[in-house]
Amino acid sequence: MAVSGLTRRALLRGSAVAVAAVAVGGAGVSMAYAADDAPVSLPAATGPYAVGTRTIHLTDDHRSDPFAPEGTSPPRELMIQVWYAAGSTYGLRRAPYLSAGLVPVVEKRFTLPEGALARVRTESWLNAPVHHELRDAPVVFFGxxxxxxxxxxxxxxxxxxxxxxxxxxxxxxxxxxxxxxxGRVVPQNPGTGDVALLRKYSDVRAADLSFVLDVLAGERGATPLGRFTPPADLGRVGVFGHSLGGSAAAEVVRTDGRFAVGACLDGALQTDAVQTGLDRPFLLFTEPLELPTWSDFMAHHTAWGRRMILAGARHYSFTDLAPLGVSLGLAQVWSAEQFAKYFGAVDGVRSQAVTAAYVRAYFAHRLRGEASVSPSLDGVDADFPEVAVSWVSGG
Incomplete structure (x- = not known):
C-alpha cells in the first residue's frame, strides 16, 4: 500500500489526495469488512436543538459551467445541503450520510472498504420542520x-x-x-498540482457561494430555501471550509461584502487575499506546518485574525474522516504510513471535537457577538492544551 507519491504539500494544495491511486489490499479489505456491517455514528452535536436537513438542486442561469465537457456550455448546476434546528421529528427518518450514488465514488477516492460509508449514521432528520422558536438564524456556509x-x-x-x-x-x-x-452522478475531476488551475477552482467556488447567497436572499426569484428554513439573518453570514474550501472562504470574503467572517481549516490559500489580507475577521485553524500562503496572508491581514495550531494533526484531522477513521477501524485496514499521513498522531475523535469547539466559539464571538466564549480565541485554553495560538491580529 504505497503512498510515497502523496507529499504533505500536495495534500494541502488540494491536489494529489487522489487517493484512488493508493492500493489498499483490494478484496482482502472488503472481505474483512463483510463480517462487520454495524452502524457507526458521527460525533454527537452539542447544542440543545435536534437537527433537520434537506438537499436542494440549484441552477445558476447567469453562468456557464467552466468545468463542463469540452464543446458544451450548460449552466452551472449545484447541489447544496442545508442543516437547521428541527421541530418535531415524529415519523421522520435519519438522513443518509451520502446519497446512494456517491457512496462508491467517495469510498474509492479514499480507498475505503466497500460498504464502509453506508454504515455511517447521521443525527439529521430528513425534511424535518423548522423549530418554531427559532428566529433570525445566523447563516454559515461550508465548503x-x-x-x-x-x-x-x-x-x-x-x-x-x-x-x-x-x-x-x-x-x-x-x-x-x-x-x-x-440520478446523474458527476465524479470529481482528477487531482492537480497546477497552481493556476487550483486558483480557478477556488475562484469558481467563491462564485458558487455568492450565487447560493443570492438565492437565499431572494435575488434570483422566489427562494426554494424559504419554505422550510428559519428566517435567516442575512446581516450575519459566515463561511468556512476545509482545504480548498478554506481558500474559497477567504476569496468570497474578499470579493463579496455580504460575508462578514471567514475561516480556513488547514488549506493553502489560492486567492489574492494572500497579497491584500482581508478587512473582516478570519481564522486559520491548521496542523503544525508552515506554508508561504499562510505567512503572506497573515503579514497583510489588518482585521481581527487568529491562527490556531492543533498539535499532532494532519490534513484530514479537520474532517469527518478523522472520527470515522476511528469508528471504521481504518488503522487496521490502512498501512500505518497512510493512516499517519491523513491523521497524524492525534486521535481522530479528539481532533474533530477540538476543531468543532473552536469553529463554534469563533462564530459565536465574531458572528453572534458573544463577548465571552469557550474555548478561548486569545490564548491557551486549559481544556484544549493541544491548541496553540501562533498569530493574533486585532482585539
Missing part, C-alpha cells in the same frame, strides 16, 4: 476540500445547526463528486 463532497463536514454542520445556525454545505460540481435528483 469541502478539493475532490470532496460537502458531506465530509457533516459533523461540523450538525453541531452548528444544533446551536441555532442555518448551515449550508455546497457541493462544487466537477471539483468534487455530485449526485443530482435525476
Amino acid at each position: 469541502p476540500g478539493r475532490q470532496d463532497p460537502a458531506a465530509t463536514g457533516t459533523a461540523f454542520a450538525q453541531d452548528l445547526a444544533s446551536h441555532g445556525y442555518l448551515v449550508i454545505g455546497v457541493n462544487h460540481t466537477y471539483d468534487g463528486p455530485v449526485e443530482f435528483p435525476d
Whole structure:
C-alpha cells in the first residue's frame, strides 16, 4: 500500500489526495469488512436543538459551467445541503450520510472498504420542520476540500445547526463528486498540482457561494430555501471550509461584502487575499506546518485574525474522516504510513471535537457577538492544551 507519491504539500494544495491511486489490499479489505456491517455514528452535536436537513438542486442561469465537457456550455448546476434546528421529528427518518450514488465514488477516492460509508449514521432528520422558536438564524456556509463532497463536514454542520445556525454545505460540481435528483452522478475531476488551475477552482467556488447567497436572499426569484428554513439573518453570514474550501472562504470574503467572517481549516490559500489580507475577521485553524500562503496572508491581514495550531494533526484531522477513521477501524485496514499521513498522531475523535469547539466559539464571538466564549480565541485554553495560538491580529 504505497503512498510515497502523496507529499504533505500536495495534500494541502488540494491536489494529489487522489487517493484512488493508493492500493489498499483490494478484496482482502472488503472481505474483512463483510463480517462487520454495524452502524457507526458521527460525533454527537452539542447544542440543545435536534437537527433537520434537506438537499436542494440549484441552477445558476447567469453562468456557464467552466468545468463542463469540452464543446458544451450548460449552466452551472449545484447541489447544496442545508442543516437547521428541527421541530418535531415524529415519523421522520435519519438522513443518509451520502446519497446512494456517491457512496462508491467517495469510498474509492479514499480507498475505503466497500460498504464502509453506508454504515455511517447521521443525527439529521430528513425534511424535518423548522423549530418554531427559532428566529433570525445566523447563516454559515461550508465548503469541502478539493475532490470532496460537502458531506465530509457533516459533523461540523450538525453541531452548528444544533446551536441555532442555518448551515449550508455546497457541493462544487466537477471539483468534487455530485449526485443530482435525476440520478446523474458527476465524479470529481482528477487531482492537480497546477497552481493556476487550483486558483480557478477556488475562484469558481467563491462564485458558487455568492450565487447560493443570492438565492437565499431572494435575488434570483422566489427562494426554494424559504419554505422550510428559519428566517435567516442575512446581516450575519459566515463561511468556512476545509482545504480548498478554506481558500474559497477567504476569496468570497474578499470579493463579496455580504460575508462578514471567514475561516480556513488547514488549506493553502489560492486567492489574492494572500497579497491584500482581508478587512473582516478570519481564522486559520491548521496542523503544525508552515506554508508561504499562510505567512503572506497573515503579514497583510489588518482585521481581527487568529491562527490556531492543533498539535499532532494532519490534513484530514479537520474532517469527518478523522472520527470515522476511528469508528471504521481504518488503522487496521490502512498501512500505518497512510493512516499517519491523513491523521497524524492525534486521535481522530479528539481532533474533530477540538476543531468543532473552536469553529463554534469563533462564530459565536465574531458572528453572534458573544463577548465571552469557550474555548478561548486569545490564548491557551486549559481544556484544549493541544491548541496553540501562533498569530493574533486585532482585539
